[in-house]
Every structure is written in C-alpha cells, then in structure tokens.
Amino acid sequence: MSFDTLIVNGTVVTATDTSRADVAISGGRVVALGESLPRENCKQIFDAKGKYVLPGGIDVHTHLDMPFGGTRSADDFETGTRAAAFGGTTTLIDFAIQYKGQTLRTAFDDWMSKAESKAITDYGFHCIITDLPDAQMEEMPQLIRDGVSSFKLFMAYPGVFMLDDASIFRAMRTASKHGGMICMHAENGGAIDVIVRQALAEGKTAPKYHALTRPTTAEAEATSRAIALAEMAGSPVYIVHLSCNDALEKVREARDRGLPVYAETCPQYLYLSLEDMEKPGFESAKYVFTPPLREKWHQEKLWSGLKNDHLQVVSTDHCPFCFKEQKELGKDDFTKIPNGGPGIEHRMSLVFSGGVASGKFSVNRFVELVSTTPAKTFGLYPRKGTVAVGSDADLVIFDPNREHTISVKTHHMRVDYSMFEGIRVKGMPDVVFSRGRVLVEGDKFNGRPGSGQFIKRATYAGV
Ligand SMILES: [Zn+2]
Secondary structure, X not given: OOOOEEEEOOEEEOOOOEEEOEEEEEOOEEEEEEOOOOOOOXXXXXXXXXXXXXXXXXXXXXXXXXXXXXXXXXXXXXXXXXXXXXXXXXXXXXXXXXXXXXXXXXXXXXXXXHHOXXXXXXXXXXXXXXXXXXXXXXXXXXXXXXXXXXXXXXXOOOOOOEOOHHHHHHHHHHHHHHOOEEEEEOOOHHHHHHHHHHHHHOOOOOOHHHHHOOOHHHHHHHHHHHHHHHHHHOOOEEEOOOOOHHHHHHHHHHHHOOOOEEEEXXXXXXXXXXXXXXXXXXXXXXXXOOOOOOOOHXXXXXXXXXXXXXXXXXXXXXXXXXXXXXXXXXXXXXXXXXXXXOOOOOHHHHHHHHHHHXXXXXXXXXXXXXXHHHHXXXXXXXXXXXXXOOOEOOEEEEEEEEEEEOOOOOOOOOOOOOOOOOOEEEEEEEEEEEOOEEEEEOOEEOOOOOOOOEOOOOOOOOO
C-alpha cells in the first residue's frame, strides 16, 4: 500500500468528530484515515502536528466577473478562486444570471465560459432567474439535471432583478417538484424604492443613505413572505445574506415549526456595523452592499444564531468593486455606487477567530458552518464538505494559533481596499489542497488556472 500524499500527526475535524489521524490521499481522493499509516513510497508527506486537518471551505455565495451598473466585479474566476484558495476555500458556488428574454441555459453557458479556463478551485452555479415565462419555467428541471440544482430569486431591485410573488410561487412549486432549492434575496424592493426616491429628492446623496434607506423591517417582511410562499408551495427555501435580528426571528420561528427553511449570514454582518458608514467623505462607499450594514447590536444576535443553528451557513457574498473608478461612480448619488464588497479570502479565518478562538462555538460547529452544511444543502455532500474515505481530497491544514492582521497590503483579491482592514484574526490556513493537489503552501501559490472543475450538483435531499 502506498499513497500519493500523507498528512500526518494532525487533528482531523469534521462537523461531528475530532480525532488524531493521518490522512492518506491517492488519485485526488481521501483513501485512508488512521493512526500511523504506512509512509513507504509516499510521494509527499505533510506534518500537521499541532494543527487541524479540515475539509476545504465551501463558499456558496460569490459574484465573480459579474456585470453591475455599467461596470463588473473586480475579481474574475482566476483571481477570485486564487484568493479563495489562500483563505482555505476550495469550492464555490457563483451565480449565473439570466437576463430578461434569455433562456436559463444561456445564463449557464455564459458563466461556464467565464469560469472554465480560469477557475483554480472547483465551482458550481446557482441560476439567477429574472424573467419567468412558461418556456423558462419548463427549463428548470433540465437545469437541475445538468447540475445547477438551485435558483436565486429577488424580492428587491424592481425593474432589474425583482420577481413578483406569483412568479416566485410558481418557481418554488417547480423547484420542489424536481428537487431544486430556491435561494432568496429577501428585501421588500417596492417599499425601499419609495424611501430611496424620497431621500434623493431631499438631497441625501452620501453613501450612508444606502444603509438608511433599507430598513431591517423591509428585510424581515420579505423573509417572512418568502417563508410563507415556500410553505404554500411545499418547497425548501434558503435565505441569502441575512443581516439582522428582525429577519433572523422569522427564520427561527419557521424552523421551530419544522419547515425546511435555511439561512446564511456573511462576515461583514458579523464584524462591521452602521458605524462604518459614518467614515468621513466618500470612504463609507467601501461598505455599500445589500442588505446594508446594521446597528452594532445585531452582530451578537447573528453570532448566537450561528451557535444555536438558527443560521446554518456563513458565505461571503463576495462582489468586489475597486474604490477608485468603480465605487466612485456613485460619488454624487449613492444609488450609483456598485453594490458589493470583497470577502472571499477571509471567511474561514474571520469565522474561526470570532467563533472558535473567542469561545462562542466548537471547531466542529465551525466546520459545519463553512463547509459541511453548505455541501449538504447544495448537493455536494459527501463528495465535498467532510474528511472521509472516498471524499475529494479538498483539505486544509489549519493553524489555530497563527495570527494575522487583514490588510489590502497582503490580501490576494484584485481590489484596492479591504472591508476588514486592520482586523486581527487568530487561525489561518497553512496548506490548502484541491482534489489532492497543493494550491497554497504558506505564502506560496501552486495552483493553475483552469484546473478547477465544474461540479454537477445533486438535487436537494433535505439536510
Ligand atoms: Zn449576492
């Protein structure tokens, strides 16, 4: 018996177990787990003494190479997946957008062509539906069979992305019948638009008005409506980028009733707040994304939601726009600031640091939030999301004691600022493997564009 690679002396952590074991990799998969596995003829051996061996991170919410308001997100599939790898994320699910009048297949093909030759990590797509006549409704089952088994719908951005309740309800019924999952951007876009127009008419054009015109009640109302529609349709629903306690209460209530309702939050809502919108001049445009930052007290509620499984996933909603020339498009009008922030690289460290290192929850819960539940919810498990014999060798040797100060000076994302500038984290990836290949070792990058694979995801099977 000989292996391609052995990781020895580490502490293997899954969502349920913590054990001292060597991990053997051959042909891109984990082929053995156990004490003192034979080292003869092994091509490479990594010593993980004092470190965790975790399943690679799975970020189910990213926007690479995405057109928005006359520009496009600054990371493409090469720079974005490279930054993801540096942060310990080895699979991401991006969003393929169907524009009005297009087939869903066109969206899938367009995003495949952006990713195929560039992606360094594995990837999949959710399909954003913005237009749903009968012909596109009929495409949904085929897309699910092609491995795009989830759809994202918007209750915000009227005239651009927003779908009406009837279309949402019909999409949910179709998805549930064929094993699809519906991801929902839950904000009441109609009410928000009225508030935004009033603010502009009153001359309130600074970036902070982006946050002040999108109340938490608008998010809570849409979350509650999404849950009600899903309940009537008999479908699961996954609330994306939940930002506030008001919406969290709706999710908790639905889950208490036993409904298949899931929600993610993102590091920006756990670490940043409305106070960051008070920065001088145009600086706060760096924090213009949707939903917006909330009052600081929501952070504690979200952390406790993660601990108590009222929230199931942490994703990033990575959608970077440079401050210069991109964010500046909205210098005189906050509605013209491209919505989004960079975060793909720091999710694992931020959640580990704030969650595990600070004693809020276990390292197993951490793995569950950043890898296992994302895999289970979106049809990647057990190929991804755990350390087990037969699973892809997407692994991270993670040093729980290494500290790092996040900064634009050292990050790998192609964007000219960091949302988390100056934040000190404890817990960093040392070595990152994708299907057995070393992508990152310390500061060294070994990945190759185009080596990431499209992952055909299975249907929703309950979690
Ligand atoms: Zn998003």
